[in-house]
Amino acid sequence: MGKPKAKVDGEKCLACSGCISVCPQDAISMCGGRAFVMVDKCISCAICIQTCPVGAISGEVY
Template identity: 80%
Template sequence: MGKPKALVDRELCLACGGCISVCPQSAISMHGMRAFVTREKCISCAICIRTCPVGAITGEVY
């Protein structure tokens, strides 16, 4: 078991792209006009969580 990974709430995401530009792992991409985290790439740094303007990204350990 690793750390919990970032998860995007598709209902809240505005597709602004902010999280995609800050992720150091390039773990986030657009899928169907919503941000999507590739869990295998995420290192649980929480930068995307602090960046999202609408609080659409969560993760248990942050």
């Protein structure tokens, strides 16, 4: 089982771009008015999860 990667809940995301600013891997982009994590780039650091003001990001094991 791999490490959990960040996953955005599109229903909760406010498109504030906060997670995009803090991701050290540039693994998050805005797509269709919500943040989207490119799991191939994500290193599971969880910084985005701690940054999101509405708790829209969680860890998911792929």
